[in-house]
Amino acid sequence: MSALSTGSNSSKTEAGEQLLYVGLNQDHSCFATGTSAGFRIYNCEPYRETFRRTFTKGGGIGYVEMLFRCNLLALVGGGMNPRYPPNKVMIWDDHQNKCIGELSFRQKVIAVKLRRDRVVVALLARIYVYRFSDLALLDQFNTLNNPKGLLALSPDSSSTVLACPSITRGHVRVELYDARKSTLIAAHEAELGAIALNLSGTKLATSSEKGTLVRIWDTNTGNMLKELRRGTERAEIQSIAFNSESSFVACSSDKGTVHIFSLSENPNDNNDSGKGGGEKSPGTSQFSPNANQNYPQGMAAAAPDRSPVGNNKKSGLSFVNKFLPNGVGKYFESEWSYAQIKGIEAPSICAFGQEPFTITIIGKDGSFIRANFKDGGEAERLSYNRFLKGPDEELKLEMGGDGGGSAGGGNVGGGMEGGAEPDADEKVDFHNVQQKK
Numbered sequence: 001m002s003a004l005s006t007g008s009n010s011s012k013t014e015a016g017e018q019l020l021y022v023g024l025n026q027d028h029s030c031f032a033t034g035t036s037a038g039f040r041i042y043n044c045e046p047y048r049e050t051f052r053r054t055f056t057k058g059g060g061i062g063y064v065e066m067l068f069r070c071n072l073l074a075l076v077g078g079g080m081n082p083r084y085p086p087n088k089v090m091i092w093d094d095h096q097n098k099c100i101g102e103l104s105f106r107q108k109v110i111a112v113k114l115r116r117d118r119v120v121v122a123l124l125a126r127i128y129v130y131r132f133s134d135l136a137l138l139d140q141f142n143t144l145n146n147p148k149g150l151l152a153l154s155p156d157s158s159s160t161v162l163a164c165p166s167i168t169r170g171h172v173r174v175e176l177y178d179a180r181k182s183t184l185i186a187a188h189e190a191e192l193g194a195i196a197l198n199l200s201g202t203k204l205a206t207s208s209e210k211g212t213l214v215r216i217w218d219t220n221t222g223n224m225l226k227e228l229r230r231g232t233e234r235a236e237i238q239s240i241a242f243n244s245e246s247s248f249v250a251c252s253s254d255k256g257t258v259h260i261f262s263l264s265e266n267p268n269d270n271n272d273s274g275k276g277g278g279e280k281s282p283g284t285s286q287f288s289p290n291a292n293q294n295y296p297q298g299m300a301a302a303a304p305d306r307s308p309v310g311n312n313k314k315s316g317l318s319f320v321n322k323f324l325p326n327g328v329g330k331y332f333e334s335e336w337s338y339a340q341i342k343g344i345e346a347p348s349i350c351a352f353g354q355e356p357f358t359i360t361i362i363g364k365d366g367s368f369i370r371a372n373f374k375d376g377g378e379a380e381r382l383s384y385n386r387f388l389k390g391p392d393e394e395l396k397l398e399m400g401g402d403g404g405g406s407a408g409g410g411n412v413g414g415g416m417e418g419g420a421e422p423d424a425d426e427k428v429d430f431h432n433v434q435q436k437k
Helices: 318-323 326-332
Strands: 003-005 019-024 030-035 038-043 048-054 061-066 072-077 088-093 098-104 111-115 118-122 126-131 137-142 161-165 171-176 181-186 192-197 203-208 213-218 224-229 237-242 248-253 257-262 339-342 348-352 358-363 367-372 380-386 427-430
Touching: 003 061, 003 237, 003 348, 019 061, 019 348, 038 061, 061 111, 072 111, 088 118, 126 161, 161 192, 171 203, 192 237, 203 237, 203 248, 213 248, 224 257, 248 348, 257 358
Parallel strands: 237 348
Antiparallel strands: 003 019, 019 030, 030 038, 030 061, 038 048, 061 072, 072 088, 088 098, 098 427, 111 118, 118 126, 126 137, 161 171, 171 181, 192 203, 203 213, 213 224, 237 248, 248 257, 257 339, 348 358, 358 367, 367 380
């Protein structure tokens, strides 16, 4: 989960715009904000605003989903004066400065995820999967009520994996489309609070509405690999993120702390395939409208963490497990975080940086924090910026470089062809667009 809908009490920009949405792109190299007047794109490393689009009339954008760094985005209207109806997903081509396609629904759109060949839309209790090239409907299924829009889609071109709530409380449905297989994971007894897939879709992280545990699952087998303890008090998990090599996972919560967990078994081993115990389970260049028109192949641009890592902490009382009932003893067996960033003042999303052992925290209050967690414990803050500023506040930027790496996207072709037909609730309107050479 890498997005944050900010609600009606969010921060405002220097021009009085209200912040409605913050979300990261697929490789976490940049992020987008939706405001009451349009949307903006920011580079993460180095931090700076790279692009903005302001609509003069009815400009509220409540959801922005980027496609890596290309000129194509999915937009959903929001705020008091929405640019588009909140029940429509608009495919926006910023090269042409217009919408080139749309998906209409009878209900409000809760979440949208993109990859180079798919558009996935979450409504309150239903998921729709479309082919990107012509917006033909490929799949649809029901979920439990999903007001948070919990939805994860692997961005790696070598595998197509989707995860979302199932129709059973605390369960996750995982669709492995390449293997033509579905996996049902009984992740938690309580309602789901957050979910996230790693880049390749081989691992799933989940938390419940209690927010005390994060569990790591094998998406192919449904087996639990690790159980990680955020804390002992109830909390709302606001985001979960894997790093590019799946050697770390991080989560942010309303307790004002970001926890970082190591998924490696040995201090000098980045292999993240080990299994851990837990309580009984119930079952790179800046954005440009003239970006290269080729879709990214895989995730080669993401910088891996190839350095030795430490282990998570375990309770010093873990030896008492054998003397306690199963439900009690498992508490001492859970792994605690390897590193933390404390004092986060607003609801936030987190993501790992392209530099090894760095993490980014993006807040609802307009804050942008980078920290280094290599030594474990309290992470070292490297920089603090604000992407929203008040009338008496200057925007601080880290200058130097152009963000590094590049990932392009392509324009989508025109015309409806093949695929499953939408049901009676859906309307598809895809404008005829010529493929750019």
